[in-house]
Amino acid sequence: MKRKTLLTIAILAAFVAAYVVYSNFLKTAPAMKDLVAEFKLSAVELYAQFEADETSANAKFQNKILEISGEVVEVTSEEGGNPFISLKTDGFGVIKCTLESALSFEALQKIEIGGELTIKGECIGMLLDVLIERSIIQP
Amino acid sequence: MKTRNILIGMLLLVTFAMQSQDRFLTRTGHIKFYSEAPMENIEANNHKVLSIVDLSKGQVAVDLLIKAFEFEKKLMQEHFNENYMESEKFPKSTFKGTFTVPEALKSMTDGSYELDVKGDLTIHGVTKPIETKSTLTLKGGKLSGSLLFNVNVKEFDIKIPNVVVKNIAETVEVTANFDYEVYK
Incomplete structure (x- = not known):
């Protein structure tokens, strides 16, 4: 159970990190x-x-x-x-x-x-x- | 702009009065900069540079808008404008310089002339004196000019974050090419 929670948190954290990187460094201005x-x-x-x-x-x-x-x-x-x-x-x-x-x-x-x-x-x-x-x- | 019109008007009068062709202008001048760094080489081109040369006074002026630089990668262009050059705050970059006009060029003799140009370069709201070599070529009444100089980004208060230090050179090579037309 504990492992599952940790895994969920890790996955969520990865998504947040990916989004931050995307919106700050990779997203180009709208067409x-x-x-x-x-x-x-x-x-x-x-x-x-x-x-x-x-x-x-x-x-x-x-x-x-x-x-x-x-x-x-x-x-x-x-x-x-x-x-x-x-x-x-x-x-x-x-x-x-x-x-x-x-x-x-x-x-x-x-x-x-x-x-x-x-x-x-x-x-x-x-x-x-x-x-x-x-x-x-x-x- | 009104003063500019008056200036243009005055210049026209002066030009007519002297019956000479010593003022040249281009609005499609080309400036390229090249940054060579361990991770990547970056090149950007601006084909909308305004430049005026006055051969009677030995003066040259260059005006450009930072946002007119085009990069191969769009994202790079955005970072250049937003993070490094802050082009919304400092939209223009200018150079105003003087040089000694060779006698042969004064009398409009065809040829290629190497000149020492001294002047003030303004980038990112910072003005610094620079000295550089420039070549003016006169052929059949057509004047063209080229110059090359290096810009140290730190001197112009342009901050490069440590993360991209390997991607952007500290000294950027700037080359300019102008095909002038008689200004009348």
């Missing part, structure tokens, strides 16, 4: 499709806010999930990195969205320059362009 956007706005509007006041725009948008719609001006894929889609703004820079995962060549070819697109991703800040990471294309 973008499972996250809810805190702000939905146009690329033009987002850039305008950064252009008007970068500090307050950073406070509002940095590290937040955004859903941005706008006109595609460029689709690029870099060696050693995920492809990115640039959305048009009225300012000096663009909204540059790096995709969460690599798309197939066909999927990239399908994105029309000049077409409208809605992209969900995490805003990481501005360097002339406003950068959006882990982006996915919204259906």
Whole structure:
């Protein structure tokens, strides 16, 4: 009986330990499709806010999930990195969205320059362009 | 940002007034870092680096966002941002440097120029002076630059826990490559 209790405790302890290790060291952030956007706005509007006041725009948008719609001006894929889609703004820079995962060549070819697109991703800040990471294309 | 616009405006005026092409810019600069440790080698790439070079003043500026570094393993990228670089607190890293412009480069003669660059490097909210060699290459009016330097993570107050000491190098090698365009 005693042995059984000890065994149960040991098994429970092992589960707890495994969970702690998993949640602290092995779990990755949820995929973008499972996250809810805190702000939905146009690329033009987002850039305008950064252009008007970068500090307050950073406070509002940095590290937040955004859903941005706008006109595609460029689709690029870099060696050693995920492809990115640039959305048009009225300012000096663009909204540059790096995709969460690599798309197939066909999927990239399908994105029309000049077409409208809605992209969900995490805003990481501005360097002339406003950068959006882990982006996915919204259906 | 307003001041930046005014600055850009002023620069445009100056550029037009001088009728020269001595300011170059790239927003797709590439910076890679490489960490070599007994347990594993880690590499990360950032293809969204902003850099401006002014050949009349001998100045260079580099700006990047830490979260734009891409790792092969997602988990590594998360640890890098959350545990080591604290990128929510310190989103940007910058370098501002100066160099002596060779006469041949001033007169826009094609060639490869090795320069000594001195400047301030800011990582993880800590600014340190650094000196490094950089190569600027001018070919057919196109300017490209490359530089390599080592960063000691401790100097920038980046804490590496003992458990992963064998996985992350104390000194990380940083290489940068920029293909500039004329800034007009």
